[in-house]
Every structure is written in structure tokens, then in C-alpha cells.
Amino acid sequence: MKNILVGPRVALNVPQPEDFDEISDWYADADFVRKMDTAPARPLSGEDLERTYRNLDQNTEFYFHIHSLADERLLGFVTLFNIEWNNQVGQLAIAIGNAEDRGQGYGTESLNLMLNYGFNELNLYKVCLDVIATNQSAIAVYQNSGFEFEGTNARAVKRDGHRYDLYHMGLFAEDFQPRISLK
Template sequence: MKNILAGPRVTLAVPQPEDFDEISDWYTAGEFLRNLDTAPARPLSGEELEQTYRNIDRNTEFYFHVRSQEDDRLLGFITLYNIEWSNQIAQLAIAIGDPSDRGQGYGTEALNLILNYGFNELNLYKVCLDVIATNHSAIAVYQNSGFEFEGTNKLAVKRDGERYDLYSMGLFAEDFQPRIKLD
């Protein structure tokens, strides 16, 4: 039986307690935080991050750590959350932590793995996400994976005294075409 959580280069894995200290280091980088979320940037300790993970609603959120197949190194995290089972819809969030790991295809592979999991294992109909208009690299990855723009929350995000749009994007199960080889 195939491992639906493993691709050619990354695995979607169970979070390990020691991972959260590394993720905490990512939370000290302003660029990481400001692209991840619209909330104010705030560093979090490994303990706080682990506690947040322990408190997620396991009925409506599927949270994984993205690990390298080559050396089992932590690359990031990805989650399907706010799942509305009656509507078969979920929100998606993804982050690749170390800047040197971005632009290497890890995010695209992890995204395709979680979409395959969501559509074919969880039987979701649609996956949605929000992305800040200035996060051009993430937008390109989402579009390359089949997401389409569905709306704009005009000037919804304020950064450094400037206002930016927040895009809503979505992908339907019937439109999902994996961009990686899924075994």
C-alpha cells in the first residue's frame, strides 16, 4: 500500500516535540511572520507552539510537518483547518521556514501532497486559502497548483503604514491536477 503522505522529496509527518523549538526560531523572522498571517508579528516559544498544536481540534484540522526525504530535516508545516464536513470545504495554510529552503520546490510538493490527501482521503470538495497580495512567490505556487482567485478583500492588511489587498483563492477537487508524481 502506498504512503499518500510521501512524495519524491518530502513527507508530511507527525510533529515531533523537538520540532517546535526550530519553528520558534522561524517566528523571530519578520518576513516569515508577515507572510504567514495577517495578525501582528509576535514571536512564540517552542513550548507555546507545541501547546497550540496539542489544542487543535482533531475533528476539523489536519496538521503536518513537512520533512525532507533525504535527511529527515524539518522544512515547514502545512495544515487543512476549519473543515466544514457538511460542505466538504477546508482552509489551507503552509509555510516553509528557512529562507534557503524556499524556491526549491518543497512547498509545491507539500501542497500537492496535502491537496491529494484532502481530496482523495478526506473527500473534500474544495480547498480555500487567503494570501497577502505582496506574497508573490506563494501566489505563484498556488496558481501553479491550480488555485484560482475568487475575491479580493481590498486594503485589508496594514504593514509598515501601507495597506495591501488580501486575496481569497480556491481549488475544487475536480480541477486538481497533481504537479508532482504521486505514487
């Protein structure tokens, strides 16, 4: 049987305690946090992050760490959360931690692995996400993976005294076409 959580260059793995200290370093980078989330940027300790992971609702949240197959380096994380089983809909979030690892295709591969998992293992009908309008690189990855714009929460995000739109995007299972070779 094939491992549906492994792609050509990355694997989606169970989080390990030692990973959270490294992720904590990413949260010290305001640019990372401000592109990923609409919440105020703030540093989080590895202990804080691990506690959050331990308190996930195991029935509606599926959280993985992204590791490079070449050197087992931690690259980021990806999660399906707020799953409504009765509607077969879930939300997705993904982040690649270090700036030098972004734009290398790790996010696209990880996203496609998680979508394959969501649609073919969890039997989701639709996956949704929110993205800040200024995060053009993420928007390009989402569009390349088949997500379509579904709505705009106009001027919902305030950054440095300016207002930016928050886009809602979605992808239906029937429209998912993997952009990577799934093993």
C-alpha cells in the same frame, strides 16, 4: 498500499516535540511571519507552539510537519483547518521556514501532497486559502497548483503604514491535477 503522505523529496509527518523549538526560530523572523499571516508578528516559544498544536480540534484540523526525505530536516508545516464536513470545504495554510529552502520546490510538493490528502482521503470538495498580495512567490505556487482567485478583501492588511489586499483563492477537487508524481 501506498503512503499518500510521501512524495519524491518530502514527507508530511506527525509533529514531534523537538520540532517546535525550531519552528519557534522561524517565528523570530518577522519577514516569515508577516508573509504567512495577517496577525501581528511576534515571537512564539516552542512551548507555545506545541501547546497550540495539542489544542487543535482533531475533527476539523489536520496539521503536518514537512520533512526532507534526503536528510530528514524540518522544512515547514502544512495544515487543512476549519473543515466544514457538511459542505466538504476546508482552508489550507502552508509555510516553508528557512529562506534558503524556499524556491526549491518543497512548497509545491508539500502543497500537492496535502491537496491529494484533502481531496482523496478526506473527500473534500473544495480547498480555500487566503494570501497577502505582496507574497508573490506563494501566489505563483498556488496558481501553478490550480488555485484560482475568488475574491479580494481590498486593503485588509496593514504593513509598515501601507495597505495591501488579501486574496481569497480556491481549488475544486475536480480541477486538481497533481504537479508532482504521487507515489
